[in-house]
Amino acid sequence: MNMQAPSSGVLAPPPPRTLEEMRLPIVMMRDVLLKTMFRKNVDTVPRVARAICLPGAVTQELIDLAREQALIEATGQRGAELSGEMGYQLTDNGRARALDALAQSEYYGPMPVPLQIYAEQVKRQSIRNIQITRDRLTAAMGDLVLPPDLISSLGPAVSAGRSILMYGPPGNGKSSISNGIRDAIGDRIYVPRAIEYSGQIITVYDPIVHTAAEEQEDDPTQLRRSANRFDSRYVRCERPTVITGGELSLDMLDLVYNPTARTYQAPLQLKATGGVFIVDDLGRQAEPPQKLVNRWIVPLEENRDILALQSGEKFEVPFDTLVVFSTNFHPNEIFDQAALRRIFFKIKIDGPSQENFLKIFALVARKKKMPLSEPALVHLLKNKYPTINNTFANYQPVFLIDQMISICKFEGIPYQMSPELIDRAWANMFVKDELIVK
Incomplete structure (x- = not known):
């Protein structure tokens, strides 16, 4: 359905600029970082940043913190073919801490947002x-x-x-x-x-x-992304x-x-x-x-x-x-x-009036390419609906027309409606009250 969405003016959440702005426990952030590097084998700041969904500067700050604790070590430049980024890996202590953190919670990847x-x-x-x-x-x-x-x-x-x-x-x-x-x-x-x-x-x-x-997508002609x-x-x-x-x-x-x-x-x-x-x-x-x-x-x-x-x-x-x-x-x-x-x-939500029922019936028939028949509709309104106290429902036009289409396909005849086909369709819309002998 092609409709222009209403303008709600929803303000996007701004990305954090520092670890302090994250308002998360430092130990939790560090452990999510270690678990993510361990599980996803990411080893450069851009790759780690994408994995934990943080800006590069904040990711670097977190990596530096873990390096100070001897949990991560630098592996040197990665080479021009891999963009020349500095590589990082977990130390033995870092791997041990990652495994310990995973034993407490298997969660890794995107850094969570504090509830507040x-x-x-x-x-x-x-x-x-x-x-x-x-x-x-x-x-x-x-x-x-x-x-x-x-x-x-x-x-x-x-x-x-x-x-x-x-x-x-x-x-x-x-x-x-x-x-x-x-x-x-x-x-x-x-x-x-x-x-x-x-x-x-x-x-x-x-x-x-x-x-x-x-x-x-950014417009490549614009200086500001x-x-x-x-x-x-x-x-x-x-x-x-x-x-x-x-x-x-x-x-x-x-x-x-x-x-x-x-x-x-x-x-x-x-x-x-x-x-x-x-x-x-x-x-x-x-x-x-x-x-x-x-x-x-x-x-x-x-x-x-x-x-x-x-x-x-x-x-x-x-x-x-x-x-x-x-x-x-x-x-x-x-x-x-x-x-x-x-x-x-x-x-x-009531059933439709007879007028609206006919509108729905005509709309469904047109959509399903079923030609309308005045004698069939008269038979439906005069002989069938009085048996259920003229109680119209929105589902009934679709049901009846689909039934007639199935009958026409089986009989190998063009789509059509007639009093006889109305009777056969109607018979499937309700279950007759009767005693079933077991």
């Missing part, structure tokens, strides 16, 4: 800074035929960056609308590869969740979207600890920071919806979440996420009033 510094970046790129226009939200919904009053309700909800509960009968596009909300946001933020709290490293960037943006000039411990990404369904459980919202590597991975909602967290099909999870929403009460109200380390120590992380709950149940069936108060917007 990351929290500042979260504020700069908050989801609540996004302003969505009606035209943009409508365009993001693609081929969905939605009543104007629904867009009027969705727009303020998305722009507020608060929680949204969408409810209504199944098959009316709640999941598609959730995806449209994601597409409407559409700008880019900076996601840390890893963050640090209390000496523990938590990986955040996840290629499955985060979509890295293309790197900007500006592209990609930000702290490379972050990855410039599309605003993230996490989509969960019936598989969501409460433990998926906790830090994930790997006891073998002795490292942590961020939970889903932390990976979704600055983006959208969609809880689809609420009510189908193993845990009751009330229990799931209770877990979100503090984050939704106070814009902060509480996580726990293996030691039991609890700490706060930013919660800057548009949470979209989607359910086929009436909210009063699955929540108490206290929980409902915490959800900022409640929006009912």
Whole structure:
């Protein structure tokens, strides 16, 4: 979908200029350096800098510190064919320290960002800074035929960056609308590869969740280079979207600890920071919806979440996420009033009117190259829908047309619709109530 992304004015995190600006424990930085050199076999400042995602000057400062401690030694110039950079290697003491550090934590590579510094970046790129226009939200919904009053309700909800509960009968596009909300946001933020709290490293960037943006190219005619000039411990990404369904459980919202590597991975909602967290099909999870929403009460109200380390120590992380709950149940069936108060917007997604149903049917037919037939449509509206109390749903046009296409292919006839084909398609849309003799 080609839409111009809204201008959010997201300020990039500046690269650190000195070790002091890193605001990380010196021993941790030194050990990450040693482990990285040991594991990745990098031996010049540029190669080490790329591996630990720090500027060359800061990397040199860290290498010099390790040299003073006799953990790294210089190996001399590398030669013109290898750019003439000074080479470095671990000393015997350096290798021993790297192995000892790896026994404590297998983490190596990009230097983490301190949690307090990351929290500042979260504020700069908050989801609540996004302003969505009606035209943009409508365009993001693609081929969905939605009543104007629904867009009027969705727009303020998305722009507020608060929680949204969408409810209504199944098959009316709640999941598609959730995806449209994601597409409407559409700008880019900076996601840390890893963050640090209390000496523990938590990986955040996840290629499955985060979509890295293309790197900007410098104009070779310009004297001043500006592209990609930000702290490379972050990855410039599309605003993230996490989509969960019936598989969501409460433990998926906790830090994930790997006891073998002795490292942590961020939970889903932390990976979704600055983006959208969609809880689809609420009510189908193993845990009751009330229990799931209770877990979100503090984050939704106070814009902060509480996580726990293996030691039991609890700490706060930013919660800057548009949470979209989607359910086929009436909210009063699955929540108490206290929980409902915490959800900022409640929006009912009803089935289409007959007029909108026909619009959707015609739109789908055109897209799938199925010619419309007035007798078939009259038969559908006059003879079939009265049997289900004229209950229209958004999924039905796609279902019926796909069924007729499958029949035509099997029968070896051109795409067409007729009362007989409508009957055969309709028979597969519902299961007849009957007793099955076992």
